Amino acid sequence: MRKTDYLLLAVICLVALAGYLFFHSADTRTAKLLIIQHDNKVIERIDLGKVTAETRMEVPVQDGTLTLMYDKKGAWVESSPCPEKLCIHQGKITRTGQTIACLPEKVLLTITTPGKEAEFDAVIR
Amino acid sequence: MKKLVLLVITISSLLITGCFFQQKTYSYKDTRFLMDTIVEITVYGDDEAKLSGASDSGFTAFKGIADVTDNYESRQEKDLFALNLQAGKGPFVVDKKLFTLLSATKKLPYEKIDLTLGPVISLWHEHSKNTTVPTKAEVAAALVKCGHNSYTLDKSTGSVTLPAGTAMDLGAVAKGYAVDRAYDALKKDPAVKSALINAGGNIKILGKKQDGKPWRIGIQDPRHTDKMIGTLEIAPGMSLATSGDYQRFYEVDGVRYHHIIDPDTGYPARNAISTTAVHASAFLADYYSTLLFILPTKEAEAVVEKTEGLEAIIINPHGKIYVSPGLKNIFKAEQ
Numbered sequence: 001m002r003k004t005d006y007l008l009l010a011v012i013c014l015v016a017l018a019g020y021l022f023f024h025s026a027d028t029r030t031a032k033l034l035i036i037q038h039d040n041k042v043i044e045r046i047d048l049g050k051v052t053a054e055t056r057m058e059v060p061v062q063d064g065t066l067t068l069m070y071d072k073k074g075a076w077v078e079s080s081p082c083p084e085k086l087c088i089h090q091g092k093i094t095r096t097g098q099t100i101a102c103l104p105e106k107v108l109l110t111i112t113t114p115g116k117e118a119e120f121d122a123v124i125r
Numbered sequence: 126m127k128k129l130v131l132l133v134i135t136i137s138s139l140l141i142t143g144c145f146f147q148q149k150t151y152s153y154k155d156t157r158f159l160m161d162t163i164v165e166i167t168v169y170g171d172d173e174a175k176l177s178g179a180s181d182s183g184f185t186a187f188k189g190i191a192d193v194t195d196n197y198e199s200r201q202e203k204d205l206f207a208l209n210l211q212a213g214k215g216p217f218v219v220d221k222k223l224f225t226l227l228s229a230t231k232k233l234p235y236e237k238i239d240l241t242l243g244p245v246i247s248l249w250h251e252h253s254k255n256t257t258v259p260t261k262a263e264v265a266a267a268l269v270k271c272g273h274n275s276y277t278l279d280k281s282t283g284s285v286t287l288p289a290g291t292a293m294d295l296g297a298v299a300k301g302y303a304v305d306r307a308y309d310a311l312k313k314d315p316a317v318k319s320a321l322i323n324a325g326g327n328i329k330i331l332g333k334k335q336d337g338k339p340w341r342i343g344i345q346d347p348r349h350t351d352k353m354i355g356t357l358e359i360a361p362g363m364s365l366a367t368s369g370d371y372q373r374f375y376e377v378d379g380v381r382y383h384h385i386i387d388p389d390t391g392y393p394a395r396n397a398i399s400t401t402a403v404h405a406s407a408f409l410a411d412y413y414s415t416l417l418f419i420l421p422t423k424e425a426e427a428v429v430e431k432t433e434g435l436e437a438i439i440i441n442p443h444g445k446i447y448v449s450p451g452l453k454n455i456f457k458a459e460q
Contacts, residue, residue, distance in 0.1 A: 037156070040156065040157070040158075073351075074351060083254060084253065084373070084375070086372055086373055089371065089372055089373075089374065090350060090372060091349075091350030091351065092350055092351045093350065093351070094351040095343060095351075095353065097343055098343075098345070098350075099163060101158075101162070101163045101325075103158055103161060103162070103163070106158060108156060108163060119341070119343070120341050120342060120343035120356065121321055121334070121340045121341050121342060122165075122321060122323045122328055122342050122343070123342070123343040123344075123345055123353075124323075124326040124328060124342060124343070124344060124345065124365060124366075124367040124401065125326060125344075125345035125347065125350070125367060125369060125371070125372070125399075
């Protein structure tokens with residue numbers, strides 16, 4: 001085997017490895033996205049990995065204002081004009097697949113991942 | 126040597142081009158508010174254009190059940206709301222879907238699931254609005270109107286007879302039953318290769334996951350929402366349902382009053398804080414998750430052991446976790 005054969009072999013292996021990593025990296029990203037929906041429409045997509053401070057967000061809803069909070073780890077509902085406050089009881093969500101819903105005010109918070117490889121396909125509680 | 130180089134080139138080329146030309150699978154997820162909860166249907170298939178329609182067919186089937194099982198609002202003729210208004214007035218012909226659901230539940234033996242508990246549930250619901258607790262006399266007065274076998278079904282006419290004062294509440298079974306019907310609709314659709322239906326924790330899985338890995342369902346810690354107690358790796362065709370005391374509740378003087386009522390006492394059940402049932406039928410998973418929540422722990426464990434096809438996770442008020450033997454290989458506890 002000549003020196004150039006070894007060189008060619010090394011180049012081919014490198015190209016194959018680069019191709020593999022390129023196509024699989026898109027599937028294995030684990031960054032967390034917070035999706036905020038109101039009345040079945042997405043009103044905000046937040047890359048939690050880029051959040052540097054605890055942030056307050058106010059969502060105008062039919063009975064007033066729903067206040068939600070998020071930081072780099074997750075999100076929670078701080079206050080809501082809904083009667084039973086079930087959305088507040090749901091606490092803080094931090095894991096992909098988790099959701100918080102305020103049914104009376106039609107607000108839905110979901111943590112998901114931009115890639116296909118989510119931590120969970122669903123979360124039950 | 127040249128042969129070796131050629132072989133390596135060929136294999137590498139196939140690997141790289143395989144990445145380009147592999148069959149792409151698309152997914153489509155739709156979320157709707159139905160049955161007082163969030164319903165999510167995620168469908169996977171090769172033809173992206175057909176997935177939205179497939180998801181719609183699942184929602185149509187789900188809504189078909191939602192529309193006949195709402196006891197708070199009239200949605201159509203012959204629904205549960207209409208039936209409750211007819212209590213004490215003789216047989217009432219109900220929608221076929223509702224009759225089928227009631228017939229399926231009537232066959233189940235456990236008196237701790239009482240579909241006629243409507244008067245007690247309504248009493249607690251009204252008090253929850255003012256954050257008050259009903260008096261013992263109020264609870265007792267509501268409870269005497271209920272009774273596991275107090276309603277009768279007539280298969281020949283499709284009618285239901287409810288005693289005066291009784292009202293049915295199908296909270297223990299309706300969501301699971303609706304999930305099964307959505308599953309049936311998706312299964313018939315050739316565009317759907319796999320799907321996940323999640324109606325507020327009532328879950329059913331259709332087909333294999335696209336990457337060949339098991340479907341992973343996280344079980345949330347009932348007292349710490351940012352933590353999981355573990356993960357269940359679920360096979361296609363299986364269903365899960367969870368009942369808990371930690372979402373629909375209110376507190377008075379530090380005591381938590383949640384929505385799952387023990388039909389023997391008329392008060393919220395206190396034997397568990399979370400129960401998850403796994404079964405091929407979403408209807409039965411829903412039924413058993415509620416039953417196991419109400420029963421004392423030992424009785425609940427005995428029910429799981431003697432019921433074919435049923436597996437469960439039960440968390441008692443002290444945080445002790447029971448995992449039934451059939452789940453031990455697919456339940457991964459959170460480290």
